[in-house]
């Protein structure tokens with residue numbers, strides 16, 4: 001006998017369905033004024049308006065499609081504008097197995113992105129080559145470009161991708177405006193042969 005439909009319906013808890021406001025950056029509040037630093041305001045704006053460039057080559061890309069879909073909805077994080085033009089994106093998301101032949105292409109895409117730019121390696125293949133410990137597969141995209149956040153899993157579930165995305169937002173929010181001009185950052189890029 002078929003299971004009655006009413007047993008499959010779970011009541012939703014709607015008590016916390018309000019609209020959450022973004023937290024104000026650190027600063028001083030007084031009567032009629034609020035002060036903070038430029039770093040904090042710019043970091044807040046950047047972190048809530050990241051434009052991802054999905055560089056998807058295989059199965060992890062399917063998880064990204066689910067992440068963009070209505071159930072997980074990356075748009076909630078201010079990132080519904082997924083772009084395939086590196087010059088207008090600031091977050092490179094590499095998802096899938098990257099063959100050594102594709103390495104220079106990933107690097108070229110990275111070079112075409114303007115600063116500030118961030119990189120997320122999504123899944124075991126992009127992070128470390130995954131199960132493909134072979135002559136033809138790049139053993140992690142950090143061999144060609146600097147990576148900010150690694151998302152583990154084969155494939156990572158959309159929740160894990162969202163978690164990695166929030167880690168990137170946290171980095172972006174707290175990054176100093178001067179970091180990109182620092183000697184440490186220049187040395188990091190030079191170690192990848194990037195001027």
Ligand code: SF4
Pocket residue numbers: 058059060061095096097123124125126130131153154155156
């Ligand atoms: S990590 Fe797993 S799911 Fe992702 S691209 Fe590699 S083999 Fe596919």
